Amino acid sequence: MINQVYRLVSARQFEITYKDSSIHSDYIVVRPTHLSICAADQRYYTGTRGEEAMATKLPMALIHEGIGDIVYDPAGEYKPGTRVVMIPNTPVEQDEIIAENYLRSSKFRSSGFDGFMQDYIFLERDRLIALPEHINVHVAAFTELITIAMHSLARFEAKAHSRRQTFGVWGDGNLGYITALLLKKKYKESKVVVAGKTPFKLNNFSFADEVYNINQLPADLKFDHAFECVGSIGSQYAINQIIDHIIPEGTISILGVSEYPVEINTRMILEKGITLIGSSRSGYHDFKNTVDFLACNQEVVDYLETLIGSVHEVKSIQDIIDAFEKDLTTSWGKTVMEWNI
Template identity: 35%
Template sequence: MAAKTTETVHSHTLRLTQPHVIQSYDIEREVRKGFVVVEPTLASICHADLRYFGGLRKPEVLAKKLPMALLHEGIGTVVGGNGVHLTEGERVVIVPYLPGYLLNDMQPEQCCPACRGEIADNYCSHGGFLGSGTDGIAQRRIVLPEPCVIPIPEAVSNEIAVLAELCSVSYRALRAVAPLLDKARVAVFGDGPVGYLTAAMLHHAFRIDRDRLTVFGAVREKLDEFTFATTEMVQTYDFQAGEQVDVVVECTGGRFSESAINQGIDILKRGGHLIAMGVSEDLVPINTRDVLEKGITIHGSSRSSASDFHEVLRVMENTDCQDTLKRLVPDEFIGVSKAEDLAGAMDSALAHRDWKKTYLDFHW
């Protein structure tokens, strides 16, 4: 049974109603015991947001999930609620993964195998995820369970903290092979933001230097940003004769997933591990013969939980890590105060797909 509502807040919400169309809604949000109210201040656009906005998801998916406020990478300021640990005015990171036991006011063991600890805790069957079936960060007041709102350390600036969600996803995926990473050779496929932040977490969180970390990409200018790793162009590298690795992390997604996964299988040692992080709308053929012959373990991971955010924010306090992450911070932030502003920002991000992230500076 849900906890009793103690108050309500009005939230100016910018919802995607159909591809390329964002409209304003004034929605009354319930604030239950144990929930806090956050005013989003800064967010970044994810490729997942662009797939919704551009109508690149399947029609049946769009019909089921829209209208919906987008965005799940962001920070804000606590402005009210019924929490016990957070205070008004505190800078916080927003965790988009909302476990079902928190949403439904029950004990974890009453919810599902994930909440009971029988499987990974980021796979709750009764939970929610901001900007994916649940209104996301594009709203003036967002009401969240207090454990899903995490204070930002003083040493971490807003522009770095907004990258915590994407870093936490990479960190969570790498936890599957964490016991191996003190000695393993690792290859990352993907020269975009996901590949960059995954490589950054390997370097700063798991202490893997360039002698054990190789990044494969298709654009030399992007690969040149990976100053802490060895880099290789996929167009010219000999994957059959190249040096073998213990772990491959695929961060490409879309139409490049097939080649990245299969090239990763080529260079994996026997007993190696393949972590798939890239999202594709279509089925991806993979070389199962070599998966079987090499005894490769495949891991899938695309979401994190609050515990990963805590670890990532700790890593972000390191100034070397901050210098690495700053390479993804755009030179200018886009101001957003109304639906037209957000639609324009999404259209621009969809058209240009810059290497750096697109930041949205909210003015409610």
């Protein structure tokens, strides 16, 4: 069958390419229905990813957050129309120590490997998870972002000490919101403190125990562990603030992505015996755990609906451009494309 792929060829310019794909294979064929725009997609779209990356990775179909309906399953395990979340990480090997999302050989959609902006996606059987029928599809569209927070919590569980009375979360954006929400739900008896810089965004963290502006932190603010969800150059200031306030021997989980090296106070990391935990992307088990968690916690899904910033029906390339441009001006939440092209 001929599959249409909508690739970014240069900043703000998409083109349709055609790819001959066979359904006579072991791949499950999925028709994307709802796609969510990520900040990483925007860096490619606007051309701010860097000249070298743009030159080596384009042309490329964007988007690594999305859901779709199964069109064809050669094994007959899934019925046509079954709604699934698609897993963008694509490992080509296994390692008994290194997780699939940290293997340097793994491919990741919309990062040098075509993403979900296609008519049909051909997936290995372990690259999708069936979704519960009742879940909000616009929330489900950014399941991948939720799995990143879920993955960081799994790494925290494996590496941090057992005292978990208070958590600090730095960042008032989408990832900070999700991480703080999951912490509050999973550690019900613990206090969750959120620090950010934008008042109207912080107002959305109604579930948190305490919310502070980063310029007005109490001198006596303390917590056992922290999660940095700021990214970019701001992560430098966030990590150093966390180091100042964290109780000795706590862990700092770093989730924010920065294009450039940042300076952090290593002297106090040593003096306090702080453990830094890096977390990036996610794998099959993170998706499975996230879907199971959301299926059993409708109130979490209700809170996540707050992150639906805008929804755009896409029927043409111009609609794709309009959605990306609108996303650039959206100050809160995720932009979701209803993929009807």
